[in-house]
Every structure is written in structure tokens, then in C-alpha cells.
Amino acid sequence: xxxxxxxxxxxxxxxxxxxxxxxxxxxxxxxxxxxxxxxxxxxxxxxxxxxxxxxxxxxxxxxxxxxxxxxxxxxxxxxxxxxxxxxxxxxxxxxxxxxxxxxxxxxxxxxxxxxxxxxxxxxxxxxxxxxxxxxxxxxxxxxxxxxxxxxxxxxxxxxxxxxxxxxxxxxxxxxxxxxxxxxxxxxxxxxxxxxxxxxxxxxxxxxxxxxxxxxxxxxxxxxxxxxxxxxxxxxxxxxxxxxxxxxxxxxxxxxxxxxxxxxxxxxxxxxxxxxxxxxxxxxxxxxxxxxxxxxxxxxxxxxxxxxxxxxxxxxxx
Ligand code: GYE
Numbered sequence: 001x002x003x004x005x006x007x008x009x010x011x012x013x014x015x016x017x018x019x020x021x022x023x024x025x026x027x028x029x030x031x032x033x034x035x036x037x038x039x040x041x042x043x044x045x046x047x048x049x050x051x052x053x054x055x056x057x058x059x060x061x062x063x064x065x066x067x068x069x070x071x072x073x074x075x076x077x078x079x080x081x082x083x084x085x086x087x088x089x090x091x092x093x094x095x096x097x098x099x100x101x102x103x104x105x106x107x108x109x110x111x112x113x114x115x116x117x118x119x120x121x122x123x124x125x126x127x128x129x130x131x132x133x134x135x136x137x138x139x140x141x142x143x144x145x146x147x148x149x150x151x152x153x154x155x156x157x158x159x160x161x162x163x164x165x166x167x168x169x170x171x172x173x174x175x176x177x178x179x180x181x182x183x184x185x186x187x188x189x190x191x192x193x194x195x196x197x198x199x200x201x202x203x204x205x206x207x208x209x210x211x212x213x214x215x216x217x218x219x220x221x222x223x224x225x226x227x228x229x230x231x232x233x234x235x236x237x238x239x240x241x242x243x244x245x246x247x248x249x250x251x252x253x254x255x256x257x258x259x260x261x262x263x264x265x266x267x268x269x270x271x272x273x274x275x276x277x278x279x280x281x282x283x284x285x286x287x288x289x290x291x292x293x294x295x296x297x298x299x300x301x302x303x304x305x306x307x308x309x310x311x312x313x314x315x316x317x
Contacts, residue, residue, distance in 0.1 A: 056279035142177025203229025273303035
């Protein structure tokens with residue numbers, strides 16, 4: 001009887017220790033000073049992403065230095081250089097507006113002993129210059145959007161594309177994935193493509209130009225690289241006297257709250273989820289690298305395609 005009681009006590013103690021470690025492994029970072037170079041506030045998703053990172057930093061007791069670059073790379077580079085000069089910044093998290101032009105500043109951060117974690121988009125730089133990248137698979141997002149459109153149109157559709165920020169990994173890779181899939185179907189073709197820079201008003205303006213340049217009856221669908229531009233396109237389609245999601249199908253990416261209102265209203269057809277909750281894995285990567293742990297060069301964030309709020313809610317209970 002005494003042995004049973006002894007074993008029970010040991011199990012309880014082991015359980016408590018394991019819980020403590022698992023909590024520590026999931027959280028961590030208290031007291032660290034981390035610079036977060038954010039692209040801007042161009043879309044609802046970006047704002048949600050910023051809010052989520054700030055909330056996670058607050059919850060962990062991280063001193064977050066936040067910089068909104070207003071979609072200008074030079075502002076991101078200036079912020080990183082200032083944090084390097086400050087001398088007390090433990091790590092930097094960078095959401096790079098475009099893929100090129102980062103080698104010099106990343107080398108300077110490395111030389112200063114400040115680890116950099118890439119989030120959201122991607123950099124075309126020597127991987128030794130950053131710890132890891134926390135992001136979704138943009139190519140897969142483009143493939144998902146195209147696959148849905150193929151099945152919705154039996155492989156016959158003239159598509160107009162609302163392109164994201166030129167030179168950004170999100171736009172380039174979503175375009176690549178989308179084109180990979182439609183290339184398998186001779187009846188699927190992109191008849192017009194123009195950047196709306198991930199901005200709602202610009203998406204509307206570009207869609208208006210498409211509707212003026214093309215016979216609207218010749219436009220089967222819109223592929224918008226984000227929901228904000230899709231919502232702008234919906235407004236343009238309605239103002240042209242057409243029925244969005246019926247006369248012209250619409251598929252986009254981000255799964256922001258407003259796009260579910262559009263789905264509920266029958267004004268769009270599908271969205272591919274992009275989680276804004278990348279702060280936790282990014283901060284975990286910072287804590288791990290400061291503890292000397294090796295990390296993979298990519299920490300993927302998954303997302304699915306949704307055609308209704310109910311389906312999204314069922315996956316996110
Ligand atoms: O889809 C869009 C934002 O970088 C993947 O940027 C992100 C994109 C997102 O402007 O809403």
C-alpha cells in the first residue's frame with residue numbers, strides 16, 4: 001500500500017514539472033526587447049496581424065519596439081538600423097514588404113549579434129542571415145484558389161487578377177501557384193492582371209478599369225490576392241449593375257471578418273485562410289535561438305479554403 005502511495009506522489013510531482021516545462025516552452029521571452037518591423041496597415045489582415053503580435057508580446061512581458069513602415073522598404077531598413085544602434089535590442093522580427101534588398105541590413109544585424117526572425121512574407125537573402133521564417137505557403141494558397149475556380153467553372157473561365165504588391169513574396173507566390181493549376185486547363189486563362197497593392201480602394205479602381213476595358217460578359221471570375229481587393233472588386237461589380245459571385249465569380253485570400261460578411265450576403269465565393277497569429281511562433285523562435293537551439297529555416301502556418309462562415313467556424317471552435 002505504501003508503494004502505491006509513493007508511486008502516486010511521484011506521478012503527481014512529475015506531472016507538475018512537465019506542465020511547468022510545457023508552459024515555459026510555449027511562452028517565454030519575458031523581459032526581452034524585440035524590434036518588430038511591420039510593413040504597414042494596408043489591409044484588414046495586416047492590422048489583425050499587428051494587433052495579434054502586440055497582444056502576444058504584452059501577454060509574455062516582452063518589450064516590443066514597433067515600427068510601421070507604411071509599405072516603404074527604406075523605412076523598414078531605417079528602423080532595423082536604429083535598433084542595431086540602440087545596443088539593447090535582443091532580437092528583431094521582420095515582415096519584409098518585398099523580397100529583394102535585405103542582405104546588407106541583415107548582415108549588419110548579424111554582425112551586431114542580433115538574431116532576425118522573418119515573418120509573413122519572405123526575403124531573397126542568404127538564409128544564414130536570419131534564424132527562421134514563420135509564414136504560410138503562398139504558392140499553396142494560389143493553388144487552392146485556382147483549384148476551387150476550376151471545379152466551379154468546369155475548367156472554362158476567363159479570369160482577371162488583382163495582383164498584390166509587386167515584388168512581394170505573397171503576390172509572386174500566389175500568382176505562381178494559381179498559374180500552375182490553371183495551366184492544366186486550356187479553357188482557363190488570365191485575360192488581365194494589374195496590381196491593387198493589397199489595398200481595398202485600389203482593388204476597386206483596378207476592377208473598374210477591367211470592366212471598362214473588357215466586355216463584362218467576357219469576365220468569368222476575379223482572383224484577388226487578398227480579401228480587401230476582392231471587397232473593392234465586389235463594389236465595382238455591383239456599381240456596374242452586375243451580380244458579384246454570380247455574373248462574376250470571386251476567390252481571394254486572407255479570410256478576414258469582412259469577407260465572411262460578403263460570403264453571408266452571397267457576394268463572394270471563396271477565401272483562403274491566412275492566420276494572423278504568427279506572433280507566438282515568432283517569439284518562440286526568438287526564445288529558442290537565444291537559448292542556442294537550432295531551428296528549421298521555415299516554420300509553416302497552415303490555412304484552408306472556405307466557401308462559408310459555418311465551415312470556417314467548424315474548423316475554429
Ligand atoms: O494577404 C495582405 C497583406 O503579406 C500575406 O499582405 C500578406 C499579405 C496579405 O497586405 O492582406
